[in-house]
Amino acid sequence: MPPPVAAPLPAGAPRAGTRAPRARRPRQPWVPVVFTGATVVLFLLFFVWPGALGVFYSFTDYRGVGSYDFVGLENYSELLADEDFYSSLGRTFLYAALSVPLHYVVALAIAVLLVNRHARGGTAAKFVFFVPWLVSPIVAGVIWRWLFGENFGFVNFVITSLGGGAVPWSSDGDLALAVVLLASTWGGSAFNMLLFVAAIKNVPTSYYEAAQLDGAGGWQRFRHITLPSIAPTSVLVVLLSTIGSMKEFAMVQALNGGGPGTENRLIVQYIYQTGFERAEVGYASAVSMVLMVILLVIALLQLWVEKRRNRDA
Numbered sequence: 086m087p088p089p090v091a092a093p094l095p096a097g098a099p100r101a102g103t104r105a106p107r108a109r110r111p112r113q114p115w116v117p118v119v120f121t122g123a124t125v126v127l128f129l130l131f132f133v134w135p136g137a138l139g140v141f142y143s144f145t146d147y148r149g150v151g152s153y154d155f156v157g158l159e160n161y162s163e164l165l166a167d168e169d170f171y172s173s174l175g176r177t178f179l180y181a182a183l184s185v186p187l188h189y190v191v192a193l194a195i196a197v198l199l200v201n202r203h204a205r206g207g208t209a210a211k212f213v214f215f216v217p218w219l220v221s222p223i224v225a226g227v228i229w230r231w232l233f234g235e236n237f238g239f240v241n242f243v244i245t246s247l248g249g250g251a252v253p254w255s256s257d258g259d260l261a262l263a264v265v266l267l268a269s270t271w272g273g274s275a276f277n278m279l280l281f282v283a284a285i286k287n288v289p290t291s292y293y294e295a296a297q298l299d300g301a302g303g304w305q306r307f308r309h310i311t312l313p314s315i316a317p318t319s320v321l322v323v324l325l326s327t328i329g330s331m332k333e334f335a336m337v338q339a340l341n342g343g344g345p346g347t348e349n350r351l352i353v354q355y356i357y358q359t360g361f362e363r364a365e366v367g368y369a370s371a372v373s374m375v376l377m378v379i380l381l382v383i384a385l386l387q388l389w390v391e392k393r394r395n396r397d398a
Contacts, residue, residue: 138370139370139373139374140370140374142366142367142370143160143161143367143370143371143373143374144156144157144158144160144367145367146159146160146367147366147367147370148364148365148366148367149360149361149364149366153367156367160367160368160370160371161371161375163368164368164371164372164375169347169355170352170355170372172347172350173347173350173351173352173354173355174352176262176348176349176350176351177330177331177333177351177352177353179262180262180265180266180330180333180349180351181327181330181331183262183266184266184269184270184273184326184330184333185323185326185327185330187266187270188269188270188273188274188277188322188326188330189277189319189322189323189326191270191274192274192275192277192278192280192281192322193277193281195214195274195278195281196278196279196281196282196285197281197285197307197311199211199214199278199282200282200285200286211278211279211282214274214275214278215275215278215279216275217271217272217274217275218272218273218275218276220272221335222272222335222336222339223335223336223338223339224339225268225271225272225336225339226268226335226336226337226338226339226340227339227340229264229267229268229271229336229340230339230340230341233254233255233264234254234255235251235252235253235254235255235256236251238254240252240254241254255341255344255345256345257345258345258348258349261341261344261345261348261349262349264340264341265336265337265340265341265349268336268340269330269333269336272336273326273329277322277325277326280318280321280322281315281318281322283318284314284315284317284318285311285314285315287314288310288311288314288315292310292314293306293310296309296310316391316394317391320387320388320391323387324384324387324388327383327387328380328383328384331352331376331379331380331383332353332376332380333351333353334351334353334354334357337349337351337354338354338357342354352372352376353376355372356369356372356373356376357369359372
C-alpha cells in the first residue's frame with residue numbers, strides 16, 4: 086500500500102516549524118491621539134466656548150467689563166422693537182439677495198471659459214482670477230475705496246478727465262451698495278470658480294459627444310448637461326455664498342463703514358458697533374444668537390430643497 090501523500094498547502098499558509106507573521110503595529114500609536122486631541126481642544130476653545138459665552142451673555146446686561154446681572158429675555162424683547170436692528174437686517178438680506186446670484190453667475194462663467202477646450206493659458210488665468218481671494222478683505226476694501234472715492238477716487242478722476250461729472254459713489258446709498266457688490270464679487274468669486282472647474286471636469290465627455298452628434302448646440306449642452314451635472318456643487322456654492330454674504334463685515338467696514346451714514350450698515354456691523362462701540366455686549370450677543378438662528382434656518386432650508394429635488398428627479 087503506497088504511503089499517503091500530503092495535501093498541498095494553500096498559498097500564503099505558514100509551513101510547519103515557521104511562525105505566522107505578526108500584524109505590524111504602528112511604531113507611534115500616540116500620534117493620531119495627539120492630532121485628534123489637539124483638534125478637539127481647538128474646536129472647544131475657539132467655537133464651543135465662545136458660543137456658550139454668547140448664549141449666556143445674551144441673557145445678561147454685560148458691558149464688557151465689571152459685573153453683570155441676569156435679565157432673562159429682556160435683550161430679546163428689546164430687540165423685537167429695535168428699528169436699527171430691522172434696518173440692518175433688511176439691508177443684509179438685500180445685499181445677500183443681490184450678491185449671491187452675482188457671485189454664482191460670475192464664478193460659473195469664468196469656470197466655463199477656463200475649461201473650454203479652445204481656451205489657452207488656463208493655468209495663468211486661474212492664477213490671475215484666484216489672486217483676489219488671497220487678498221485680505223481689509224486690504225480689498227481699502228483698494229476699492231481708493232478706486233471709487235468720491236473726491237479722490239481713480240474712477241472719478243478718469244470720468245472728470247473725459248469731461249463728465251463726478252459720481253457720488255460715497256454719498257449715494259445705492260451707488261455705495263453697488264460698489265460693495267463689485268468689490269465682494271471681485272474678491273469672492275475665485276473660490277467658487279475652483280469648485281465649478283472641478284465639477285465641470287468631472288462631467289463625462291461622452292455626454293457632450295452624444296449631444297453634439299444629436300445636433301445640440303453649445304447653449305443646449307450647457308443647459309441640459311452641464312447645469313444638471315453640477316447641481317450638487319451649485320447648492321454648495323449658493324449655501325456658502327449666502328452664509329458669507331450674511332456675515333460680511335471686514336470689507337464693508339474698510340470700504341465705506343456702512344455708509345453713507347448707516348444706510349448700508351449690515352447686521353454684523355450692527356453687532357460690532359453695539360458690542361464694542363456702545364459696550365452693550367449682552368445686547369450684541371442676543372443679536373448674534375438671532376443671526377445664528379437665521380443662518381441655520383437658511384442652511385436647513387436650502388439642504389431640504391436640494392434633498393427634495395433629488396428625490397423627485
